[in-house]
Amino acid sequence: MNDLRHATTTEKRASPESKLESNSSSVFAAADEPLRVGVLSNPRSGGNRRGLGAVREVLAAYPQVSHREVLTPADVASALVDFARKEVNTVAVNGGDGTIQAVLTVLCHHKPFETFPHLAVLRAGTTSMTAGDVGLKGSREQALRRLLSWAEGGEGEVVILHRPVLRVQVDPRQDPVYGMFLGAASIYQGIQFCNNRLNRRGFRGEWAPGLTIALFLLAVASRGGDYVAPVPITVGLDQGPPERRDYLLLMISALERLFLGLRPFWGKEERTLHYTAVEARPQHLLRALPSLMRGRKNRYGTPDNGYFSHNVQEVQLTFNSGFTLDGELYEAGTHLEPVVVQNGGKVSFLRL
Numbered sequence: 001m002n003d004l005r006h007a008t009t010t011e012k013r014a015s016p017e018s019k020l021e022s023n024s025s026s027v028f029a030a031a032d033e034p035l036r037v038g039v040l041s042n043p044r045s046g047g048n049r050r051g052l053g054a055v056r057e058v059l060a061a062y063p064q065v066s067h068r069e070v071l072t073p074a075d076v077a078s079a080l081v082d083f084a085r086k087e088v089n090t091v092a093v094n095g096g097d098g099t100i101q102a103v104l105t106v107l108c109h110h111k112p113f114e115t116f117p118h119l120a121v122l123r124a125g126t127t128s129m130t131a132g133d134v135g136l137k138g139s140r141e142q143a144l145r146r147l148l149s150w151a152e153g154g155e156g157e158v159v160i161l162h163r164p165v166l167r168v169q170v171d172p173r174q175d176p177v178y179g180m181f182l183g184a185a186s187i188y189q190g191i192q193f194c195n196n197r198l199n200r201r202g203f204r205g206e207w208a209p210g211l212t213i214a215l216f217l218l219a220v221a222s223r224g225g226d227y228v229a230p231v232p233i234t235v236g237l238d239q240g241p242p243e244r245r246d247y248l249l250l251m252i253s254a255l256e257r258l259f260l261g262l263r264p265f266w267g268k269e270e271r272t273l274h275y276t277a278v279e280a281r282p283q284h285l286l287r288a289l290p291s292l293m294r295g296r297k298n299r300y301g302t303p304d305n306g307y308f309s310h311n312v313q314e315v316q317l318t319f320n321s322g323f324t325l326d327g328e329l330y331e332a333g334t335h336l337e338p339v340v341v342q343n344g345g346k347v348s349f350l351r352l
Contacts, residue, residue: 035151037120038066038088039144040079040103042095046126047140054141055094062148070095076102077110084112090350091117092147094140096125097180097326104165104178108344118160120147120350127327130180133257134161134349146352159351164254164272167344168325172337177325178344181258184250184323185231191324230280236316236338237275246280248306252315252341263295269311272343282306315341 039059041052048055052069059067066086068079080103083091093100100121107116121135122143128135136143150156169176183191233250236242253274257263265274282288288300288307301307316338317323322331323339 035090036086036088037062037090037092037148037151038068038079038083038086039092039094040076040099041067041069042071042099042124043069044071045094045096045099045124047096047122047124047128048094052094055144058141058145058148062152065148070099070102073102073105077106077112080106081112083117084114089115089117090120090147090151092120092122092144094122094124094144096128097130098328099125100130101177101179101326101328104180104347105176107347108165108167108178109175116347118348118350125327127259129259130255130326132259133180133255134163134351136351147350150352156352161349161351163256163347163349165344165347166252166254166273166325167342169340169342170330176344179326179328180254182252182323182325182341184233184317184319184321185247186249187251188322188324188329189229191327191329231319231321233321234316234318234338235277237310237312238271238314242316242318247277248280248282249276249278250317251276252312262293264293265309265311266292266295266297266301267310267312271311271313273312273315273341274309275312275315276309277307279306279308313343317341 039055041055042048043052056067059065066083066088068075068082070076070079076099080091091103093103100119103119106112119134120143121131122140123131123135123138124140125131136147138146146156150158163180165178166180166182167176167178168182230246230248231250232244232246234242234244235250251264251274253265253276254272255274256265264276267274267276283305284300288298288305291298292301292307292309297309317340318338322329324330
């Protein structure tokens with residue numbers, strides 16, 4: 001297998017934080033060691049429900065590659081401990097956003113590896129939003145074949161993307177969870193709508209959340225309340241004083257690209273996590289959002305009109321509604337302490 005030093009890294013679209021240690025791509029200079037790949041497959045993820053036959057066929061040509069099937073967070077933890085014992089240094093995740101979240105939680109909180117492995121994410125979920133930003137291109141079997149071919153013979157050009165990870169403390173009496181995207185208010189309601197309505201009718205992939213947002217925005221623009229219920233949230237950004245508002249939308253992201261290529265972040269601070277929120281009953285919604293969803297601030301997208309975006313290191317949220325972390329639903333409940341979202345460290349993703 002090829003030496004990790006031969007990985008070449010380029011990224012045409014530089015992020016606003018490209019000069020920082022995270023949210024960037026950089027030349028990788030690793031020690032002289034072979035690339036050892038381990039593959040985690042979740043048979044119940046959206047893209048794998050028709051079976052793992054094609055993935056197993058690819059893996060049959062690489063008997064030296066460890067492959068574990070996982071269904072629960074405990075399965076993920078057991079598999080990663082096994083990979084660490086085998087000195088795996090690249091973990092390929094054949095699962096959806098929830099599987100990636102479970103992997104990140106084990107890696108960042110339980111730390112089974114002495115040296116953090118690279119992650120290679122396959123498009124195998126229902127939405128696969130994380131894979132859209134930092135994952136391997138193409139179908140899961142095509143991507144896996146390219147990854148293993150590169151690992152064995154150095155074929156292809158590899159990009160190494162660095163991203164921060166969200167550390168989310170829901171309850172101080174429980175372990176934190178780690179992920180890439182947190183959404184509240186209409187995003188949480190939208191995930192419920194997708195799960196209950198669209199996914200059951202066969203709408204999957206990036207179009208399902210895109211259609212949901214379109215329906216929600218149409219309801220707001222027409223002053224309808226069938227889909228959207230504003231959520232009161234007290235928000236504290238970094239060391240600033242907490243402020244309570246009614247929100248239509250709130251998101252915190254370690255990703256640079258969301259579904260359908262959206263980049264709804266226009267903060268200028270030199271910090272690593274993206275925070276974007278839209279207040280209930282925002283002004284000039286249809287004029288502001290087309291630019292804001294692409295990260296381009298315009299004269300309508302101002303705090304006075306109800307639009308907020310910052311780069312931060314920590315967000316504290318106090319509210320009684322639920323939220324979603326990488327597609328998994330959490331009930332915030334009524335807590336004396338806020339839900340705390342912080343930069344939980346840096347992860348490297350392979351793209352080829």
